Amino acid sequence: MVPQISSVLIFGGARGIGAATARAFTDSGARVTIADLLAEEGEAVAAELGSDRAQFVRCDVAEPQQISAAYDRAVEKFDAINVVFNNVGIARYGTVDELSLDDWDFTLRVNLTAQFVSCKRAVQEMKRTGGGVIVNTASILGHASQKTTAAYAASKAAVMGLTRTVAIDHAGDGIRCVSISPGTxxxxxxxxxxxxxxxxxxxxxxxxxxxxxxxxxxGKPEEVAAAVVFLASPQAGFITGSDLLIDGGIRSELYA
Ligand SMILES: NC(=O)c1ccc[n+]([C@@H]2O[C@H](COP(=O)([O-])OP(=O)(O)OC[C@H]3O[C@@H](n4cnc5c(N)ncnc54)[C@H](O)[C@@H]3O)[C@@H](O)[C@H]2O)c1
Structure with a gap:
């Protein structure tokens, strides 16, 4: 389990996998900051978890200064940040001859660049406090593609490259960095x-x-959340740079 004092910052925690993970972390005794675009949903999750254990911060991860502001708020309320879950993801569909450069750029900005910006600040915070864990959300589509997902699939494959590099660059700082690849x-x-x-x-x-x-x-959001809590825990202390498939076996089968 995550130690009682853990402070967790979740980007994209207002609903879906992120909200389930916020619940799982608070169940394990952690304090959670939920950073998300959706104020109503995010406030509701934070209220459900209780103001002593959770807070909501409105944040658009497409804007680097808003990512930084979410870190400031998490440190302000809970003193430190021990775990960061970079979980925001969006999809813009189209074959490469149809997909606009704007859609490509925006997908990479939200799915990949935001995780780079967040990892940068996470490393700075975690160096200050002696270490921590960063969990990045990739996808089954970072391993194998579906038609019209060029931008999404490229962004999610790149998340795994970012994760591996953060892991080896900062292992000596007591920081682990892992990614997860959910199926549907x-x-x-x-x-x-x-x-x-x-x-x-x-x-x-x-x-x-x-x-x-x-x-x-x-899959159920709670099943992904349980894996994230495990990856962030000391029991996963020898896991870094890895990607964990949580995919109901879909990646293991060549022909259905
Ligand atoms: N659900 C799946 O089948 C699946 C499969 C593989 C990977 N994933 C990945 O898991 C992650 C979570 O997916 P989900 O299914 O829970 O999605 P979801 O859309 O239900 O939740 C994503 C959250 O991110 C927030 N968000 C979107 N854009 C944002 C922005 N610019 N700034 C801040 N917050 C923003 C949304 O408001 C939402 O609360 C994503 O990275 C997604 O790519 C999901």
Missing amino acids: IDTPLVQIAARTFKDRKPEDLEREWAAHHPLNRL
Whole structure:
């Protein structure tokens, strides 16, 4: 378990995997700062967890100074930052001949550059306090692609490269850096994606996506959260630079 005094900063913690992880960390005794664009949802999660254990900070990770401000608020309230979960991710779809340069740039800015900016500040904070753990969210799509996901897939593969390098550069500072690669997880992101196919029923699509996973279901946000809490814990002390697939076996199967 994470030590009682741990302070965790979660980017993208207002819903989905991030909110489940905020709950899992507070259950393990940690204090949590949730940084997210969605104020109403983020405030609600923080209120549910209690003002002594959690706070919400509105933050757009596309703006580096807002990432920095979230760090300031976390340190101000909880004195230090022991764990950072860089979990924001967005998708803009299109084949490379159709996808605009703006969509490509924005995807990389939110999914990758924000994690670089956050890692930079995390390392500075963790050096000050003697170490810590950074968990970055990659994706199954960083390992294998789906059509029209060039920007998302490139950003998520790059997250793993960033993670490995932070891990080896700062192992001597007592900092571990790992990434996770979820398969399809039943979150608002996936539920919204299922509703965008006008010619298909969302429940049929979700069943179809579930069937692609050998476990024949979508993952639960709580299952990803439990893995993140473990990776951040001293029990995972020899794990750094690694990527953990949490994918219901989908990456292990060549032909379905
Ligand atoms: N759900 C899946 O199937 C799945 C699979 C693989 C990887 N992932 C990754 O897991 C992470 C979380 O996904 P999720 O499914 O919980 O998504 P979600 O959309 O339900 O939650 C993402 C959170 O990020 C926040 N966010 C988006 N843009 C932001 C910005 N610019 N600044 C600050 N916050 C912002 C959203 O408000 C939301 O609270 C993402 O990085 C995603 O790419 C998800």
